Amino acid sequence: MHPDQPLVEAVLARRHGAFEQLLQRHQKLVWHVVQRMVMDAEDTRELSQEVFLRVYQKLHQFRFDCSLASWIGRVAFSIATRHLQRRRVPIDEAATRSEDDAPELLDGVADGVDLEAELLRDDLLRHVQSAMRTLSPLQRTLLTLYHGDELSIAEIVSMTGQPEGTIKNSLFRARQRLRTALQRSIEVPA
Amino acid sequence: MNRSEFSSSDDSSEAMDRLIRQAVQHYEPVPLPVNFSSETAAFVLRTERNEKREAWFLFASLLLSVAVALWFDASWLSEFDLVWEAFARLGGGQAWLLVILALATAWCVDQGLSVAGGRRQA
Numbered sequence: 300m301h302p303d304q305p306l307v308e309a310v311l312a313r314r315h316g317a318f319e320q321l322l323q324r325h326q327k328l329v330w331h332v333v334q335r336m337v338m339d340a341e342d343t344r345e346l347s348q349e350v351f352l353r354v355y356q357k358l359h360q361f362r363f364d365c366s367l368a369s370w371i372g373r374v375a376f377s378i379a380t381r382h383l384q385r386r387r388v389p390i391d392e393a394a395t396r397s398e399d400d401a402p403e404l405l406d407g408v409a410d411g412v413d414l415e416a417e418l419l420r421d422d423l424l425r426h427v428q429s430a431m432r433t434l435s436p437l438q439r440t441l442l443t444l445y446h447g448d449e450l451s452i453a454e455i456v457s458m459t460g461q462p463e464g465t466i467k468n469s470l471f472r473a474r475q476r477l478r479t480a481l482q483r484s485i486e487v488p489a
Numbered sequence: 490m491n492r493s494e495f496s497s498s499d500d501s502s503e504a505m506d507r508l509i510r511q512a513v514q515h516y517e518p519v520p521l522p523v524n525f526s527s528e529t530a531a532f533v534l535r536t537e538r539n540e541k542r543e544a545w546f547l548f549a550s551l552l553l554s555v556a557v558a559l560w561f562d563a564s565w566l567s568e569f570d571l572v573w574e575a576f577a578r579l580g581g582g583q584a585w586l587l588v589i590l591a592l593a594t595a596w597c598v599d600q601g602l603s604v605a606g607g608r609r610q611a
Contacts, residue, residue, distance in 0.1 A: 319530045322529055326529070330521045344525075347529070348529050348532050352536055446514070
């Protein structure tokens with residue numbers, strides 16, 4: 300039996316509290332996907348609600364050929380993508396700066412630097428956050444799904460419908476861009 | 490595919506990957522609202538209920554409009570004989586005509602409701 304089957308059947312049977320349970324289980328993923336794509340608080344809230352409305356109305360079409368999380372993530376990705384397309388925002392185009400000028404990053408980081416301790420500094424976090432904003436919506440979303448939600452490449456392929464090569468390439472470029480930003484924030488010995 | 494194999498090639502890039510992973514996990518420009526799930530559940534159920542109500546209302550309006558038309562004067566139905574004959578000659582059936590009529594009526598009622606709704610909101 301598919302692990303999501305009891306919950307899906309409960310929602311389809313309109314059992315009390317079942318949809319709320321589904322919502323609580325998947326709200327973080329939907330929020331992550333939509334928010335990384337659209338980057339606006341009000342739009343994120345509205346689109347996330349639209350995602351769950353679509354899930355509620357189309358759940359009978361779920362065929363248990365992937366995880367429910369992947370299926371819901373796919374709905375979220377498609378709604379966020381359509382929103383950006385309507386606003387003529389390209390989903391795979393970074394905002395500023397070229398990645399080509401990124402130096403070999405780790406060469407400059409001193410051996411004695413405790414990277415994780417450095418990360419905890421507020422200014423460094425702010426720096427990373429501003430660097431995240433320069434990524435394309437697709438890069439930001441993929442990075443979050445891969446590193447934040449710890450999904451596999453296969454799951455991300457299923458969720459976004461993007462080819463595996465595109466995903467790996469976007470992840471590589473996104474990390475490269477973040478490394479550049481991080482390197483600027485970490486103390487580099489002369 | 491192995492996650493660490495994809496993420497890093499040596500110790501230093503592994504450290505950087507760990508750092509990026511941590512940064513991404515901390516990255517929450519718009520935090521998930523505390524009441525999001527309850528608010529969304531209420532929104533979804535309300536929308537679903539409203540849509541069902543609207544569909545029933547449209548259907549009832551359609552039946553009512555046909556009943557009222559028949560009550561006033563049912564003789565206009567005989568006018569359809571010509572149309573049905575034409576349809577029959579074209580290979581169509583009466584069902585097609587009824588479908589078109591139903592759709593047209595539903596569309597008109599929907600338009601009327603939208604205009605009325607728009608006025609009420611204004």
